[in-house]
Amino acid sequence: MTPALSFDNVTIRMSTPDGGVLTVATDLSLDVGEGTFTAIVGPSGCGKSTLLNLAAGLLFAPEGKVRVFGDVLTGINRHAAYLFQQDALLPWRTVIDNVILGPVIRHVPAAEARRDARHWLARVGLAGFEDRFPHQLSGGMRKRVALAQSWIVNPRILLMDEPFSALDVQTRQIMETELLGLWQETRKTVLFVTHDLEEAIALADQVVVLSARPARIKGVYPVDLDRPRDVAEIRMIPHFIDLYNQIWADLRSEVGAAHAGS
């Protein structure tokens, strides 16, 4: 089966303000199978987000190729939705107008788009908030709107860049649970970047560990924990702790290297 996403010997270099060249990643190769949940962890600044931007088609690698369902990516990835780390809702649009944006751009009739949007807002627990503006919502609620906004267009791939990192611990666990619930029903391909190893293991089928810059793939760890999972309780299971220790041993040296380098 063709993987939903594959990185094929990707090397990324960026020019620095002082005229030098910074190698962000070298020779990255990774396959993400359709319907799987992949988490990427690595020390901060190692290029995790860059990898997502490559998969989104917002960034291009001069060396190597990114393939989406077998086709080489040359523009915006039309199969993917992107959940950003920062707030990306349009502040001048109400909640429902933000959610219908994807369908409206695709010329779905307004009435149909609104009906879908109401459905999705109800799914993420925001029925009754349709006419609020983003600034009138809490951070967690804004993330739910963003989830509805990306899910309504029914993407086959979901790219998530530390989407819950700005939330408090309780809200975060609620959001993780909801994400898993939605994913369980739809089985989309998810590429989830996080700096939180516990979150990665709790959510994913496989955890990819990136090295300190220039990023290489240090290891790919399958997470063979049963589903459906309870993100709060799974952290107490002995096998979870084994996995955590095993991956952390690998990650720790890289975090140390990143610190020494910065």
Place this chain on the structure above:
Amino acid sequence: MPDPDAPATIATASTRREAGRPLIAVLQVAFFIFAMAAWQALTAIGVLDPFFFSRPGDVALRIWDWIWSGFIWPHLLVTLTEAMLAFVIGTVLGVIFGLAFARVRLLAAVFNPYIRIFNALPRVILAPIFLLWFGLGIASKVALGVTLVFMVVFFNTYQGIREVNPVLLNNVRMLQASQRQLLRYVYLPSAMTWIFSSLHTSIGFALVAAVVGEYLGSARGIGFVVAQAEGVFDTTGVFAGLILTSVVVLGIDLLIERLESYLLRWRPPV
């Protein structure tokens, strides 16, 4: 999960505003009365010569007289028409050019020095030339107004488009927006705050241009009335014309503020 802090902040902000508003209004009226009384008193005791400085009572009477005799309405109408035309044309051109310059880098790079030169020019000096080109009628005043309004709106639109949040752009791009859709859903709404803040300045400029143009050569309008009064050393008429103009600008500005707070209601309260 509403933010627990939010309702409390809103409550304190609104109570504070309720307490402050009447006081401010009273002080504003008090200042007006004080200034007018001082002006009247200084002319009465002979410190200010009424021939050069007129008297507030006379000015008020003159305005009253103009309004009730119907003398001022056609002039006011002409001035407002000129200002509105200049305002609309200047704003539309400013938005279009601001957009083009912000989106097409080559355009901005090539024309940057010329725009700066044109901006550095004291454009009111162009008024006599516009009189030669466009005659004594409405067109010359509109042309002058357009040059003033255009610059303000142009720079604000340019800045507004350049400062669009890249995360919002990427988000809408990922939703597969075309260039035109990006313009419609992200660039223009995002530039609106900047464009609106420029409207306050540009409406004033449009009216100034109309009055200055009329002052320099015309047969109608507030500027013409002021010029006529000046010609016969009628300072009361000059002051009456000036005050009338500022009252009109104030009125229009309040309307824009209303419109602005409706259209920008999505902004978090400061």
